[in-house]
Structure formats: structure tokens, C-alpha cells
Amino acid sequence: MPQLDFGNPLLLAQVVWLGIIFLVLYLLLSRWALPQVGAVLAHRAETIAADLDVARRAKEEADAAVAELTRATREAHAGAQAEIAAAVAAAKAKTDAESADLNAKLDAQIAAAEERIAVARTSALGALEQVAVETAREVVGRLIGSSLDPALVPQAVAGVLAARAK
Amino acid sequence: MAAGEPSIDALGQFKLHTTLGPIGASVNFTQSNLLMVIASGLILALLYYGARPRAIVPGRLQAAAELSYDFIYNMVSEQIGHEGRKFFPFVFTLFFFILFGNLLGLLPFSFTYTSHIAVTAALAILVIVLVTVVALAIHGLHFFSYFWPSGAPIALAPIIVPVEIISYLSRPVSLSIRLFANMVAGHVMFEVFATFMVMMAGAGVIGYAGAIGPLALNVILMGFELLVAGLQAYVFAVLTCIYLHDAVHLH
Numbered sequence: 134m135p136q137l138d139f140g141n142p143l144l145l146a147q148v149v150w151l152g153i154i155f156l157v158l159y160l161l162l163s164r165w166a167l168p169q170v171g172a173v174l175a176h177r178a179e180t181i182a183a184d185l186d187v188a189r190r191a192k193e194e195a196d197a198a199v200a201e202l203t204r205a206t207r208e209a210h211a212g213a214q215a216e217i218a219a220a221v222a223a224a225k226a227k228t229d230a231e232s233a234d235l236n237a238k239l240d241a242q243i244a245a246a247e248e249r250i251a252v253a254r255t256s257a258l259g260a261l262e263q264v265a266v267e268t269a270r271e272v273v274g275r276l277i278g279s280s281l282d283p284a285l286v287p288q289a290v291a292g293v294l295a296a297r298a299k
Numbered sequence: 300m301a302a303g304e305p306s307i308d309a310l311g312q313f314k315l316h317t318t319l320g321p322i323g324a325s326v327n328f329t330q331s332n333l334l335m336v337i338a339s340g341l342i343l344a345l346l347y348y349g350a351r352p353r354a355i356v357p358g359r360l361q362a363a364a365e366l367s368y369d370f371i372y373n374m375v376s377e378q379i380g381h382e383g384r385k386f387f388p389f390v391f392t393l394f395f396f397i398l399f400g401n402l403l404g405l406l407p408f409s410f411t412y413t414s415h416i417a418v419t420a421a422l423a424i425l426v427i428v429l430v431t432v433v434a435l436a437i438h439g440l441h442f443f444s445y446f447w448p449s450g451a452p453i454a455l456a457p458i459i460v461p462v463e464i465i466s467y468l469s470r471p472v473s474l475s476i477r478l479f480a481n482m483v484a485g486h487v488m489f490e491v492f493a494t495f496m497v498m499m500a501g502a503g504v505i506g507y508a509g510a511i512g513p514l515a516l517n518v519i520l521m522g523f524e525l526l527v528a529g530l531q532a533y534v535f536a537v538l539t540c541i542y543l544h545d546a547v548h549l550h
Binding site: 137147155 | 310311313315316327328329331332335336339342343347349350352353355361364365367368369379387388389391392396412415416417418421422425457477478479482530
């Protein structure tokens with residue numbers, strides 16, 4: 134087995150060179166190459182942390198803005214509601230006043246009309262009696278051929294009218 | 300290597316020879332050391348070219364470099380704890396030096412420096428010396444209480460203390476032999492199957508058909524060896540972390 138051939142000077146030389154190469158590799162890695170990779174990784178971690186920080190701050194700002202918006206919306210809503218209620222109340226009051234006014238006017242007109250109707254009715258009824266008396270006198274005069282007692286006919290007509298009116 | 304020879308020479312591939320011509324020969328620079336230099340260069344290139352774009356969203360090479368960094372960094376912080384970060388470059392060097400050695404050794408015409416017990420033993424002794432020095436530096440003479448589990452009856456001391464000392468000293472042995480044996484076994488099997496395939500093919504038409512068997516076995520073995528290459532590097536690094544944890548925290 135060549136690995137156990139300790140008489141070969143190359144075996145020891147190999148180990149000496151191993152020591153030199155390993156030491157140089159260790160020094161180059163620890164002083165030069167690994168810090169570079171470490172710096173890249175640290176830079177990335179820093180960048181990510183900074184970005185996360187910015188994002189967190191933006192989120193906080195957005196949350197505050199949303200809260201402000203919600204509050205403003207609620208206030209505007211309440212204000213609008215109050216204004217609507219006031220407008221409705223005002224319109225209702227105005228309508229009530231107007232309708233009361235109109236009612237009063239109409240009532241007055243109705244009363245006046247009823248009065249006029251009553252007057253007309255009374256005069257019409259008076260005229261009717263007279264027409265009936267004359268007609269009756271004429272008819273009876275023609276039927277019996279002589280004039281009647283002038284007081285008798287109005288009496289009879291009044292009696293019939295009174296009976297009808299019942 | 301054994302293609303032209305009639306017998307199977309599975310161990311010839313581990314033979315050291317100098318490389319880089321007369322300059323290499325004058326300083327006994329072997330092909331094993333050349334592979335070490337290539338592996339080191341590849342590790343440094345991976346990290347250098349990986350870290351160079353410095354992108355927030357990494358590309359493929361940068362992701363590979365960062366994954367390597369994070370993988371060892373997490374291993375060290377999980378196994379050793381917060382104090383373990385100063386051992387991170389050492390564990391990183393160890394893991395990738397072994398991993399690239401194992402993987403480069405799977406390429407044709409290359410050499411597996413982790414298949415030499417001298418190399419794995421040197422690395423294991425480096426680990427165990429470091430662990431002992433760290434433990435002595437942190438805990439002073441209190442370190443020797445490590446060989447005495449708290450609460451054990453004093454009468455058992457003649458048995459427990461030697462057992463603990465032997466188990467402590469056997470760490471570098473198991474650490475180095477595990478890696479060395481795994482690598483040697485895989486490469487010997489490659490060589491044996493490959494030689495067998497060539498010998499079969501030399502037997503004519505029937506031999507060509509028969510050579511398919513060892514070829515298929517070698518293809519499967521290559522996948523298995525890729526797993527072993529990663530696994531053994533990981534085991535070496537994790538055990539180093541566990542020993543360092545013991546050194547930092549004692550019990």
C-alpha cells in the first residue's frame with residue numbers, strides 16, 4: 134500500500150506541503166474571501182431590515198389615514214343625518230301651516246256658499262208657494278167657473294206644502 | 300493505469316510522484332499537493348466570483364457561495380453555539396478542503412489526496428491539537444475534569460479515567476481512518492471493476508457483452524462515491540464542531 138510506505142520521502146513532503154497549502158488557504162479564506170461573502174449577507178440583511186422598517190412605517194401611516202377617514206366619514210354622516218332631519222321638520226311645519234291656511238280658507242268659502250244656498254232656497258221656496266197659489270186659483274176658477282174666496286186658496290196650499298215638507 | 304497489464308493493480312493509483320517537472324522534483328512537490336492547490340484555488344474562486352456581484356437577489360454562483368457560507372455558519376453556530384463563530388473560518392476551510400479533495404479525486408487522471416492516511420491524519424491531529432489548546436486556554440487545568448464524569452463513584456476512577464483518556468485520544472484515529480478508508484475503498488473498487496472490464500473486453504465478442512456488467516457497476520459506484528465524498532466531508536466537519544463544543548463547554 135503506497136500510503137503506508139513510510140520510507141518514501143514524498144510521503145512526508147506531501148504532509149509538509151499540506152501544512153503550507155492549508156495554512157495559506159485558511160489565511161486567505163478567513164482574512165479575504167469569507168469576509169466578502171459575510172459583507173454581502175450583512176448588506177442584504179440590512180437592506181431587508183430597512184425595507185421592512187419603511188414598509189412598517191408606511192403601514193402605520195396608512196392605518197392612521199384609514200382611522201382619520203373613518204372618523205371623518207362618520208362625522209359627515211351624522212351631520213348629513215341632522216341636516217336631513219332639520220329639513221324634513223321645516224318642510225313638514227311649512228306644509229302644515231299651508232294646509233291649515235288652505236283649510237281655513239276653504240271652510241270660509243264653504244260657509245259662504247252654504248249661506249247663499251240657504252238664502253236661495255228660502256227665496257225659491259217662497260216663490261214656489263206664490264206660484265202654487267196663483268196656479269191653484271186659476272185652475273180652480275176654471276174648473277168651477279166662479280171666483281173663490283181669495284183667502285181660502287193660500288191657506289190650502291200652505292197646508293199641502295206643510296204636509297209635503299214633512 | 301492497469302489497462303495494459305495482465306493483473307489487477309488497484310493500489311498503483313495511490314503512488315506519489317513529483318510533478319511540475321524539475322522544479323517540483325527539487326522541492327518534492329507531489330501530484331497530491333498539486334490537487335490541493337487546485338482545490339484551494341477553486342474554493343477561493345467560488346467565494347471571490349460568488350461574492351463579487353454583491354447583488355441583493357443573488358445569481359446562481361452567488362447563491363452557491365452564500366449557501367456554502369450559510370451552511371458552515373449554521374453548522375458551527377448550532378453545534379458549538381455563539382462562542383463558536385471564531386472557529387467558523389477553520390471549519391469552513393476544513394470542510395471545503397476535504398470536500399473538494401474528495402470530489403476532484405473522482406475526475407479521471409486526477410488524484411485523491413484524502414486517500415492518503417498521512418494527509419487525513421495530519422488534518423485530524425490538527426483538529427485534536429486545536430481542540431485541546433482551546434480547552435486548555437478557556438478552562439485551564441479544569442480541563443482535566445473532562446476525563447472524570449461528574450457523579451461517578453470514586454472507586455471506579457481507575458477504570459473510568461483511562462477509558463475516557465483512551466476515547467479522547469482515539470478521536471483523531473477514528474477521524475482520520477474513517478475518511479482515508481472510505482476514499483481508498485471507493486477508488487480501489489473503481490480500479491478493480493475498470494481493470495476487470497478491460498480484461499473481459501480482451502476476450503473477444505463475448506467479452507464485450509460481459510464487460511457491460513463491470514461498466515454498469517462503475518456507473519452506479521460513481522453516484523455512490525459522490526454521496527460518500529459529500530458525506531465524509533460533512534462527518535469530518537461535524538465531528539470537529541462537536542469536539543470544539545466539548546472544548547468550549549466541557550460537559
